[in-house]
Amino acid sequence: MTTRRPTIDDVARLSGVARVTVSRVLNGGPNVRDEVRSRVMRAVEALDYKVNPQARGLAGGSSRLLAFVFASDPENDPNSYYESALELGALRGCLALGYQVLVQNVPNQTPDCHKRVLELITTQRCDGLILSPPYSDDVALIEAVLAQGCKVVTVSPGGPAKNRFDGVGVDDEAGGYDLARELLRLGHRRFGFIAGLEGHLSADLRLKGFQRALAEQGLGEGDYAMVRGDFTFRSGTHLAPGLLDHPLGPTALVCANDDMAAGALSAAHARGLSIPKDLSITGFDDAPVAAIVWPPLTTVHQPVKVLGQRAVELLVARLTGVDIAPEPVFHQLEHAVVSRQTTAAT
Amino acid sequence: MTTRRPTIDDVARLSGVARVTVSRVLNGGPNVRDEVRSRVMRAVEALDYKVNPQARGLAGGSSRLLAFVFASDPENDPNSYYESALELGALRGCLALGYQVLVQNVPNQTPDCHKRVLELITTQRCDGLILSPPYSDDVALIEAVLAQGCKVVTVSPGGPAKNRFDGVGVDDEAGGYDLARELLRLGHRRFGFIAGLEGHLSADLRLKGFQRALAEQGLGEGDYAMVRGDFTFRSGTHLAPGLLDHPLGPTALVCANDDMAAGALSAAHARGLSIPKDLSITGFDDAPVAAIVWPPLTTVHQPVKVLGQRAVELLVARLTGVDIAPEPVFHQLEHAVVSRQTTAAT
C-alpha cells in the first residue's frame, strides 16, 4: 500500500544534478541552464514528484498558508453569503498560486479575539491574513499582525485602514449614493435606514453616500430614521416594523445588506403591505437571496467572489514581492445598482 | 520586530530536561513523572511556546491537516447552505482537536476530479478527507484514497458506501417517508417530485422513502411525476411549471432540497397560485431560505452543522485510533419534519 513518495533527492539522482539545483528549478530560481532545467522537469514528471510543503516550510521559513478570518458568530445559523462567497473566491485564487487558505471563524466582540487572530501566525505559521469586516477596520489588530512579520489584506475596509493597508473592495459610499439617487428619482423623500453593526465601517459608508445624495436635494437628518441591525434576516424582520411606525412615515426602507432587506420585506408582507406599491425596499450586495424573495429585491451588486480572489492575489503579490509597489494598494472593483421589483415611484 | 519564536530546545533547557521529554509531554506520551510533566508545562507557559506544525509534520509524518471536499461548481453563484454549514461545523470540530481543515472545491463530473482529490494527499499531505455528496458515494474514489493510507469520512452517503466506510448523516429514507406521511395525512394523492442530481444517492433515498409511504397507501408509479434538478433555486423555478402542467395534476410538489422548493414556490407565485391553498410545496434540509421565503416552507430539518462537526470528530478518532472500533462506523443523527406554511389539506 502506502509506498514512499519520491523526494527531491530522487529527482536529483535521476536527473544527474545536485539537490540544490532541483530546488532552484522548482522555485524558479535564476542561473540554471535551460537544458538542465528541462532535464530536471522531466525527472519530476517521470517520478510524479511533489514537494513536501512541511519540509519546505521548515527549511524555508514560509508556509504558503494564508488565513481567511471572518467574524460571524458560528452559532448563528445563516453564515452569510458575503463570507461564503469571499471564501469561495479566495479558494479559487489560491488554486493557481500554489497557496492554501485556512478558513478561520473568530467571533469578534469577545475579549480574546485579537489573541486568537494573532495565534494564527504563531500556531499555524500563516504567511498572510485576509481580514473581512469588521477586522478589516481594526487598525490596532492589523498593526499587531504586521509587527509579527505577517502580511495582511483587508476586505472592504471603510475607515482609516483603507488608506494605510493593502485592501480590496468596492466604493461603498458611491454605492449608497447611487442607490439614493435612484430612490430620489422615483420621488421618495422620507426614508428608513437599517444600518449594519457598529464598527462595520464599510456598511456605514453606504449610509454616508446615501446622506450625501439627500443633502444634494436639500434633505437632511429630519428626513430619515435610522436603526442598526446585525446583517441577519431576523434583524430585518425585527427592525422594519419600528421604522414603518416612525412618525416620519418613510416611503422607502434602505437596508445595509440583502438579508436584512429580505427580512424587512417579509415584515412588510406580514403587515399586509403591497411591495413596491406601498413601500420601496432596497438591499446591498446582490446576494442570491435578493433574487429569491418575492418580489425580487432592488440592490447594489458587488462582485464578492472576485473580491475574495483579488484579496488572495494581492496578498500573494505582497508576500512574494513581485509586481507590487511598496506603498499600500487598494483594489477597487465596480459596483452597480440592480433595479428589480421592490422599488417604484411613490 | 519579528523575534525568533522559542523552540522545543528552549523549553527543554528552561525545564532542565532533554528535548525528547518535552516532546513526550507535548504529545501526552506515557512514562513521564508528574513532577517533570508539570515542570515542562510551566516552561511552555513561561516561554509561550507553540509547536511548529511544519517541523512536527516533517518529523512525525502526520500533518494534522484534513480536507473537506465538496463538489459544487464554483462558478455557480449560490454556494449552497448545505456545504457552507457542513464546513462551519467542521471548522468548529477542528478547534478543540488541534486539527486544521483545508476546504477544497473540486467540481465533479470533470474527468480529473478523482486525480484532484487524490492530489490533496500527495500535495498537501492531508491525513484525512471529509467527502460530501456526491463524492461520499464514490466507492472507487474512496478506496483509492484509503489505499494511499489516508482516512475518509463520508457525509450523507446513500448507497453501498454507507455500510463500507465511516460516515455521518441522517436517515434520508425515513425523512422522505415521514414527509410523505404528512402529505398523505393532509389528503394529497397526486404528487410532483423534483429530485436531485443523478449520483447523489442520499437525495434519492428521500424519494425512495416517499415512494414507500405511497405504496403503503396503495399508490404507485402512476400517482406521481418526477424530474431531476441540480439543487439550485433556478432549477426549481425551471422545473416546477412542467410538473404543474403534468396531466396528473399534482396537488403537492415535493423537492429534494429547500433551494429547489423555494424556486418552485417562486414559480408557483409567478403563475398566480396561492400557496398552500392551491398547491403544497415541501423542501428538505431546513436551510435558512426555508424560513425566508413567503410563505415559509414545510421541510425536513437535518442538523447539517452538527454533521460537519461529527465528521471531523469521527475522522480524528479514526486517525488517532482512540475510542473507535476497527469496523466502519456510521453516526446517524435525528431528522424532523418541520411543518410551516406551504402545506395544507387539499
Add this chain to the structure above:
DNA sequence: CGCTTCCATGGAAGCGCTTCCAATTGGCAG
C-alpha cells in the same frame, strides 16, 4: 541474591527541504 522486567530519561539520527558559501567554468577586457 542474581536475574529479568519495567519505568523514566536521554542521545543520536534523520524527516525533506532551503539557504549560505565555496568551487568551477567560460567570456572578455586589459
Add this chain to the structure above:
DNA sequence: CTGCCAATTGGAAGCGCTTCCATGGAAGCG
C-alpha cells in the same frame, strides 16, 4: 596571455521536531 567577473553548480549546514534505541535504576521473582 593574465586577471576578473558573472553565470552555473554543488557541498554542507541546518530548520524544529519525532522516532528508534540505549542507558541506568527501581522493582519483582524464584
